[in-house]
Amino acid sequence: MKISGFSFIKNAIKYDYPVVEAITSILPLCDEFVVAVGNCDDGTRELIENIDPKIRIIDTIWDETLKTGGSVLADETNKAFKEIAKDSNWCFYIQGDEALHEDYIPTVKQAMLKYKDDNQVDGLLFNYKHFYGSYDYVGASTKWYRHEIRVIKNNPEIYSYRDAQGFRKGDNQKLKVKAVDAFIYHYGWVRPPEKMMAKQSSFSTLYNNGTPTIEGAKFDYSEIDSLSLFEGTHPKVIHSRIAGKNWSFDQDISITNYSFKEKVKQFVMKLTGGYIIGEYKNYIKI
Template identity: 50%
Template structure:
């Protein structure tokens, strides 16, 4: 059985993406690691080269500046990276530049890949998610944050990234998936208020196709207000080993009152039901469990 990893990245240093940690977190699971690097303004390529791991295969790409709506350029680049995965791989493990897989999940991932390798009905493996916010001490616990997503797909090039590459489809059809019984920790919202806003402004040109909307956002304050949340809770677990140095180096403080909940009446009711039963009702699922 062969598992290939793949990812895309652009301006990792400028935007403080934990791309090295993301790659390191799945290297023990994969046999090769495709890294597709966009046209950067920083030394992202040198950063990846400095990792010095023989599994890593670096490729270069130029992001289409005309793709300015809904983050579709991320899907285009993800599809490019997937096509670079070796044809003899059974599975392809996608990791985004701000996602990290805890080492405690490695055994379960390998077991799921072995278990479903020859079951061609299974097109992907579903991961559980934790989304960190503001600092490494808080996680989102509302319906705003997706709680599952597909991160391992069969090496079938009919599968493509969907919308902004949050998940995958075959055409418009959702993938048939089984649980990986594993976690992904998402750190995309953990930055200083200034760094967070800088990343958002850098990404805005791939999301806002209207020049007026883009210019308005670019002229907004240079500091992000982390108090714009609906519901958070304290993180009481351990961060992945590859993240611990980064966690220890955190220099900013964000004071968040997590006792406050900001819900509509409908979402307040659904939040209560989820916490009571563990079931998330009426949520969008970008996959089909079989």
């Protein structure tokens, strides 16, 4: 069984992306790792090429015409995916602000072995934890996606969808997936407030025809509807970042700021044991 990792990145140093940690977290599973590195001058390329000999860099230029709906992110993902070795069975996608806990590596590998030759299975579905403000809190409202595809078969019919959150194949078909008992830890909302604001301002241009919709000096983490305390351990690759954290964020988790719509969703979710009204599911579980 051959496994390829793939990702894309641009301005990782400028916007404080934990991309080294992201890639390193799944490298033990990968025989090669393809990274599409966008045009930037902050040292990102050198950062990536020094991670491991398994890394293969694809130099790219982001398409300036794809600045609506985040579609340029899917375009960059597809560039990396297309360069994966033809003889790979599985492709593990990780974004620059995500990480796989090392405890889940055996579980993921077992699932890959089990479904490698099952032609009904297009990919593997992971659970998610979304950290916010610091490494101590996770998002608790229904707006945070609970599951997403991160491992796919090496099928040229598969492509990154919309803003690269997930995948589809052929004529806009959802992938058929098997759920794996493993979590992806998403750290996209954990940065120094200054870096977070700079990143969000830049990121918003990818959805609004190049015009930033968020501006300011520091990001205000207090404007959040609800959080829960994280109980568990972080991936080892993230430990040095946690030790180097130089800002403070404390939140009273007993306080919520739900809209009426969110209150209804929360009520139904608790009543049914987990059902979320209108939950976005870009996959078919089999």
